[in-house]
Amino acid sequence: xxxxxxxxxxxxxxxxxxxxxxxxxxxRGYTDHGSHALPGGLSIAAxxxxxxxxxxxxxxxxxxxxxxxIRDYEGTVVTEFEESHDELNHLILVRRDLTxxxxxxxxxxxDGTWSQQLTFPDPGVYRAFVDILVNGQPTTLGVDLFVPxxxxxxxxxxxxxxxxxxxxxxxxxxxxxxxxEAVVLEFETQQDGERVAKLDEYLGALGHLVVLREGDxxxxxxxPEETDPESGRIRFPTAGRYRLFLQAKPDGNLITTxxxxxxxxxxx
Numbered sequence: 569x570x571x572x573x574x575x576x577x578x579x580x581x582x583x584x585x586x587x588x589x590x591x592x593x594x595x596r597g598y599t600d601h602g603s604h605a606l607p608g609g610l611s612i613a614a615x616x617x618x619x620x621x622x623x624x625x626x627x628x629x630x631x632x633x634x635x636x637x638i639r640d641y642e643g644t645v646v647t648e649f650e651e652s653h654d655e656l657n658h659l660i661l662v663r664r665d666l667t668x669x670x671x672x673x674x675x676x677x678x679d680g681t682w683s684q685q686l687t688f689p690d691p692g693v694y695r696a697f698v699d700i701l702v703n704g705q706p707t708t709l710g711v712d713l714f715v716p717x718x719x720x721x722x723x724x725x726x727x728x729x730x731x732x733x734x735x736x737x738x739x740x741x742x743x744x745x746x747x748x749e750a751v752v753l754e755f756e757t758q759q760d761g762e763r764v765a766k767l768d769e770y771l772g773a774l775g776h777l778v779v780l781r782e783g784d785x786x787x788x789x790x791x792p793e794e795t796d797p798e799s800g801r802i803r804f805p806t807a808g809r810y811r812l813f814l815q816a817k818p819d820g821n822l823i824t825t826x827x828x829x830x831x832x833x834x835x836x
Contacts, residue, residue, distance in 0.1 A: 607805055608708030609697045609787030616641050619698055619709035628715050631687045637680050638700065638709075645680035650701040654772040658699035659684055660787075661713075663692045665721050666780060666811040669824060691717025695785045697778075708787050724828060726809070731825035735759055736818055738825045747807045747831040753777070753790075757818050768817040775816040777802075782809040807833045 612619050621636040638646040649656040661670040674684035688694060694713045699706070729740045741754045755775070757764040767774045779788040779802065790802050804810060812827040 607781070607786035607788055608699075609695070609710035610784060612709055612711050614709060615702075615705055615707040617646065617700075617702065617707055617709065619711055621696075621711055624711065624713050626686065626688050626713060626715050628688055628691045628717050631685055633683060634686045634713075635681050635683045636698070637682065638698070638702075646702060647676075647678070647680040648702070649676075650704070652699070652701040652706065653776070656700070657682060658697075658789075660697040660699065660778055660789075661686070661688075661694050662697075662778075662780060662785070662813075663690070663694050664712075664785065665692065666724065666782060666785075667722050668692070668694070669778075669813045669826065671776070671778075671815060671824075688713075688715045690720070691715045692719045697787050699789055708789065710785070710787065724811075726828065727830045728828045731814075731827060733823050733825050734821060736764070736821075736823055736825075738814065738816075738823075740812070740827045740829075745804065745829060745831060747804050747833075750801055750803045752801050753812075755814055755816070757816065759818070764818040766819065768820050770815060770817040770822060775814060777815075778813045779804070780811050780813075781806070782811065804829070804831055807831045 608614070618639045618641070619636060620639055622634065626632055626634075638649075640646060652658065655673045656676065657674050659670075659672040659674055661672070662668065668689060672684055672686075674682040676682050682698075692715055694715060696711050696713050698709045698711075700709075701707075729743065731738050731740075737758045739756045739758075741756070742751070745751050757767070770776065777790040779790065780786065781804075786805065788802060808831060810829045810831070812829060814825050814827070816823060
């Protein structure tokens with residue numbers, strides 16, 4: 569695909585890049601990033617990189633090819649990426665009401681163009697998170713994708729600690745979580761009332777946890793600690809509501825579950 573098609577979004581990307589360059593840094597949710605680092609995915613540009621999509625408008629229920637490039641601040645297309653959990657690129661799609669979760673892995677051509685077949689099941693505004701590793705620096709870039717039509721929003725509970733899918737029951741602990749404090753999240757997976765003894769690896773890890781803050785969809789991507797395959801350490805940056813998407817492979821079966829966490833202000 570030629571560069572002319574990408575130039576349609578160049579002005580927007582440049583504005584976002586300048587904003588991100590002045591005040592944006594990338595954070596993955598681990599305690600060693602510090603409480604002042606910004607979560608990822610809030611901008612189309614960060615860490616000297618820009619996401620340049622071919623299009624941001626799609627038809628509901630129709631499979632379409634979406635392409636994009638990653639460029640540096642001089643406009644040069646980036647073609648060298650490092651693997652992160654067995655993949656060069658993780659693409660997360662979530663509708664802005666925190667539903668319709670997809671975790672995909674686009675393929676790149678020699679000229680640095682990433683390509684992925686997308687199907688949006690329902691109308692709405694979706695956030696696309698592009699999770700990459702360049703020169704040892706993890707970066708998450710984000711852009712809104714628009715799917716026109718009548719939007720029917722799903723009801724969402726304020727707080728949940730249990731989820732059921734494909735015959736598996738998953739429980740989130742602990743019950744009490746404080747904003748701004750590092751916490752170890754534990755997920756216990758059961759089937760027929762018995763704890764699942766073994767989790768298989770999925771993309772080089774025993775689990776993937778994507779955390780999104782309601783409102784701006786601030787993004788945190790967490791993987792379990794090797795010493796405890798069902799846990800991941802995370803810092804929720806502020807009070808508010810969050811949705812957690814957990815992917816794991818009990819008994820070789822890939823499952824996706826979601827949890828809702830509400831964190832109140834400490835002085836409220």
